[in-house]
Amino acid sequence: MSDFKKQMDQIDIPKSLHKRSLQGIEQARKEQQKSQRWLPKIITIAVTLAAGGFIALSIEQGGTNNHQGASTTLVQEQFSSYTYLGIAILCISIILLITKRKIESGSDKVKTLGVAAVLILLLGNSALFLQHQLVNPLVIPTSIEVNKDEQNGFEIRYITNHNDHRYVKFLQADDVILPIAYFTSKQDNLINGFYYPYDTYQSLRYQYIRDAYFQADLSEIEKIMASKDVYLILSDDAKIKAPLSLNIYQNDNQVPHQSFRASRDQDEHVISFILEQDAVLDDFYVPPLLENQIILKEFIVNNQPFTSKNFPISLKKGQRIELIIQFKDSPFDMNASVGLSGPDGYLLTKVFSQVYFTESMVKKVREMNE
Amino acid sequence: MNETKEHVKLLQWFAIALFLQLLYFNIFKYVNILQDILVYGAYLKSLSYSKKVTPVKKYIGIAIVLALVSNIFSQQLLFYWSTVFIAGMDLLIIMEFCKILVSLEQRYNAHGPTARVLKKYVIIVFAVIVSWTMLSNLPRDWQIGLLVLGAFLLFVVNIRLFFHVLSLRKHVKKKSFVVTYL
Numbered sequence: 001m002s003d004f005k006k007q008m009d010q011i012d013i014p015k016s017l018h019k020r021s022l023q024g025i026e027q028a029r030k031e032q033q034k035s036q037r038w039l040p041k042i043i044t045i046a047v048t049l050a051a052g053g054f055i056a057l058s059i060e061q062g063g064t065n066n067h068q069g070a071s072t073t074l075v076q077e078q079f080s081s082y083t084y085l086g087i088a089i090l091c092i093s094i095i096l097l098i099t100k101r102k103i104e105s106g107s108d109k110v111k112t113l114g115v116a117a118v119l120i121l122l123l124g125n126s127a128l129f130l131q132h133q134l135v136n137p138l139v140i141p142t143s144i145e146v147n148k149d150e151q152n153g154f155e156i157r158y159i160t161n162h163n164d165h166r167y168v169k170f171l172q173a174d175d176v177i178l179p180i181a182y183f184t185s186k187q188d189n190l191i192n193g194f195y196y197p198y199d200t201y202q203s204l205r206y207q208y209i210r211d212a213y214f215q216a217d218l219s220e221i222e223k224i225m226a227s228k229d230v231y232l233i234l235s236d237d238a239k240i241k242a243p244l245s246l247n248i249y250q251n252d253n254q255v256p257h258q259s260f261r262a263s264r265d266q267d268e269h270v271i272s273f274i275l276e277q278d279a280v281l282d283d284f285y286v287p288p289l290l291e292n293q294i295i296l297k298e299f300i301v302n303n304q305p306f307t308s309k310n311f312p313i314s315l316k317k318g319q320r321i322e323l324i325i326q327f328k329d330s331p332f333d334m335n336a337s338v339g340l341s342g343p344d345g346y347l348l349t350k351v352f353s354q355v356y357f358t359e360s361m362v363k364k365v366r367e368m369n370e
Numbered sequence: 371m372n373e374t375k376e377h378v379k380l381l382q383w384f385a386i387a388l389f390l391q392l393l394y395f396n397i398f399k400y401v402n403i404l405q406d407i408l409v410y411g412a413y414l415k416s417l418s419y420s421k422k423v424t425p426v427k428k429y430i431g432i433a434i435v436l437a438l439v440s441n442i443f444s445q446q447l448l449f450y451w452s453t454v455f456i457a458g459m460d461l462l463i464i465m466e467f468c469k470i471l472v473s474l475e476q477r478y479n480a481h482g483p484t485a486r487v488l489k490k491y492v493i494i495v496f497a498v499i500v501s502w503t504m505l506s507n508l509p510r511d512w513q514i515g516l517l518v519l520g521a522f523l524l525f526v527v528n529i530r531l532f533f534h535v536l537s538l539r540k541h542v543k544k545k546s547f548v549v550t551y552l
Binding site for chain 2: 117125126129203
């Protein structure tokens with residue numbers, strides 16, 4: 001072998017040939033570099049596009065110039081939740097492809113994989129985040145019974161994204177415009193650097209449940225009751241539909257009684273009455289607007305359960321009756337009278353119930369609005 | 371300038387950058403931009419003493435643009451992205467600088483633990499970055515907890531690296547005296 005090497009060394013290489021080979025090596029090196037150069041460019045473009053797309057979408061959904069009513073919400077929302085997923089999957093596949101190419105072209109394997117992992121995690125999390133965002137604030141369906149007094153106050157709750165810095169300014173129904181009762185210009189608040197509005201009732205993972213309190217006299221209430229649609233007007237003049245049903249408490253002929261209320265869970269309430277006079281009762285009473293939403297599950301007299309099929313019932317003075325009522329289409333807020341009615345009058349008590357929200361509840365309200 | 375002196379200067383400015391990073395101005399809005407300018411300025415000054423070609427300037431450019439954008443537009447998603455990206459860029463910058471540190475260490479026979487320090491640094495910072503990618507889908511309390519924990523871990527690893535750079539600078543300086551007086 002060494003003999004062969006010596007022989008090889010003895011052969012003279014012409015200078016021109018040596019130069020040629022050197023030039024060839026130089027050329028090959030340049031071309032190799034060229035083929036690697038497009039990779040960082042593509043990675044930059046892909047990442048910029050992904051980030052830009054997501055941010056643009058997020059700005060659009062949290063947009064401050066969203067003047068559409070609730071009717072346009074439906075299309076936008078359904079479209080977007082699939083769009084986010086689609087974009088995320090597309091970007092993740094692009095990232096995987098580029099990562100594979102980069103590793104094949106000999107760049108630092110650990111670093112490339114690290115960058116890819118962080119990007120994929122960011123994209124996946126962003127898609128999940130955007131899926132949970134509301135296009136417009138939502139108003140919680142509310143049923144309120146007001147007295148015949150001159151002034152009445154009522155509360156409407158609405159759901160906004162954490163990032164949505166708008167707040168409710170007015171309630172509008174035809175030509176009635178009610179300003180929010182405790183309106184202050186200072187609605188913003190920052191806690192630990194996070195935006196936390198003053199009117200927050202409950203804080204969820206992606207949304208705030210917020211309060212709007214209004215005061216109205218009887219004539220205004222009657223006008224609101226007569227109008228077809230009620231809207232809440234936000235600080236940027238955007239209109240959101242408010243599923244509000246108002247009702248005036250009319251029943252003067254009450255059977256004298258004492259009443260107690262308790263809620264068993266989110267959907268079930270127990271109301272008990274102790275009568276102070278004999279009475280015959282033959283029907284379950286809820287305000288007309290809540291008829292399909294509240295049902296009488298059963299009622300208990302002398303520790304015996306009955307259902308509405310057992311009506312009419314006759315009760316003596318001092319006897320106790322317990323109603324177990326169920327909220328069918330929760331979530332909704334209510335402040336209205338519920339009880340029994342009969343020829344001797346009404347046996348009613350006001351039930352005040354506000355939904356304690358969870359993520360799935362927000363989804364339900366979203367579906368109900370759609 | 372003498373090459374050894376240049377190396378001492380490089381390490382000195384790198385140490386200054388690391389020290390500036392230890393201060394938490396981020397709690398005040400817009401002041402973090404000032405901090406970024408100081409930190410990245412120190413990095414660039416440090417880099418000016420090295421002949422090595424590194425992509426550090428590119429990383430610094432990206433980090434500054436992100437910091438500016440996230441300060442101007444207060445979008446929630448943008449905040450999460452910029453937090454992760456800026457931390458990522460800082461890690462990449464440190465990794466580039468540590469390459470220079472390793473070469474200096476070899477040159478001055480320091481036998482220092484740069485590789486070991488860097489390995490721990492990268493693992494911890496990467497874990498923090500990964501945890502921060504999930505911020506957007508966590509409840510508020512968890513978000514604050516993770517941000518505080520991450521900031522604490524970054525503080526600890528940065529302080530470790532800071533002392534390491536100081537000791538390396540001392541070593542290089544000593545060698546320079548030996549060269550001068552022998």
